[in-house]
Amino acid sequence: MSAKIVIADDHSMIREGLKQLLEMDGDVEVVGEAANGIECLDVLEKIIPQVLLLDINMPNMNGLEVLEKIKENNINVKVIILTVHNEIEYLLKAVEFGINGYILKEADSSELKKAIYNVINGETYIQPRLIPLLNAKMIERDIEKEKIRLLTKREMEVLKLLSVGLYNKEIGEKLNISERTVKNHISSIFKKIEVTDRTQAAVFSIKNSLVNVF
Numbered sequence: 001m002s003a004k005i006v007i008a009d010d011h012s013m014i015r016e017g018l019k020q021l022l023e024m025d026g027d028v029e030v031v032g033e034a035a036n037g038i039e040c041l042d043v044l045e046k047i048i049p050q051v052l053l054l055d056i057n058m059p060n061m062n063g064l065e066v067l068e069k070i071k072e073n074n075i076n077v078k079v080i081i082l083t084v085h086n087e088i089e090y091l092l093k094a095v096e097f098g099i100n101g102y103i104l105k106e107a108d109s110s111e112l113k114k115a116i117y118n119v120i121n122g123e124t125y126i127q128p129r130l131i132p133l134l135n136a137k138m139i140e141r142d143i144e145k146e147k148i149r150l151l152t153k154r155e156m157e158v159l160k161l162l163s164v165g166l167y168n169k170e171i172g173e174k175l176n177i178s179e180r181t182v183k184n185h186i187s188s189i190f191k192k193i194e195v196t197d198r199t200q201a202a203v204f205s206i207k208n209s210l211v212n213v214f
Contacts, residue, residue, distance in 0.1 A: 002029040003027065003029070003050055003117065004029050004049045005029070005030055005116065006051075007030055007034070007053045008037070008039075008043075008052060008055060008058065008063070009053075009058070010035050010057070010058045018030075021112075022116075031049050032046075035058075036058050036059045036060040037058050037060050037066045038060045040054070040058075041061075041066060044070070044077065048075065048076060048077055049077060050078060051077070051078045051116050052077050052078070052079045053080050053116075054067065054079055054080065054081055054082065055082060055083055056083045057083070057084075063083070067079055067094065067097045071097060078100040078101070078119040079099055079100050079101070080101035080115055080116065081094050081099055081101065082103055082112070083105060084105050084106075085104075088130075088133045088134060089137075091137075092134065092138070092141070095134070100119040100125070101116075101118070101119045101124065101125040101126070102127060102130065103115050103127045104130075115127075144204070145208075147194065148193075148210075150192040151189065154185060155188060155192070158171055158175070159189050159193075159205060161174060161175075162186065162198055163210065163211045164202075165202075168183060168186070169182075186201075
């Protein structure tokens, strides 16, 4: 029995090329296509394939947003991100969202088919050359989480305020503490998260989602 898949990609030539490659041997059947995120969710309301091949960069809701909706709505489909993005942050975010597979568009059809059948069989498939990068990034994340755990509640408040650009005096007024106390907190924060200035502290906060950047 052939594997039934849906392809979601905003480039029609890529969808057509993938369809021809995957269906060539008769072991994969493309049962639906979508050109954007909203269309992808609409297709999944009518067709539940075994696997969704999902691009990240799509209009009207990107691939990661589609993945989040799939998880929220408990849609029973395996999802493989198929993308040109080898940036590890995309992969890390996809893993956090519970992705079943992640493969680059440069991969050949045999590797893509391997990924499809692996995830159908309940396995996770990450393109092998991306795994060392993912492991290194996850170790880095664990180290940064440990640094965050070292911060007291007050230090966390100070860090968030300095990260959005407040001066020591403004932080003190916000928290009803002296400017000298703010300086002491900042010195302690810098040691614990291993940074040397306010800019580095702000970058640390943004990377670890301690503050929102609009």
